[in-house]
Amino acid sequence: MAKTTIDLDDKLIKEAMRLCKGMTKKEVVNTALQKLIMGISQQKFLQLRGKITFWDDHLDESSNSL
Numbered sequence: 001m002a003k004t005t006i007d008l009d010d011k012l013i014k015e016a017m018r019l020c021k022g023m024t025k026k027e028v029v030n031t032a033l034q035k036l037i038m039g040i041s042q043q044k045f046l047q048l049r050g051k052i053t054f055w056d057d058h059l060d061e062s063s064n065s066l
Contacts, residue, residue: 008029016028023031 008025013025013028016032017023017025020028020031
């Protein structure tokens with residue numbers, strides 16, 4: 001893990017730490033980054049809706065060959 005010096009909004013950190021009882025600043029920031037990445041990844045996945053076509057008959061053929 002890399003050490004990084006960043007300026008954080010004191011009000012945001014205090015509120016996040018209040019909501020996430022018992023978490024350190026580091027844990028709050030890491031959790032926030034994980035949730036941001038997860039949220040953006042989910043949005044990108046949902047944008048694929050309707051862009052990927054699955055063929056049921058192809059799935060039937062491949063299962064019969066087992």
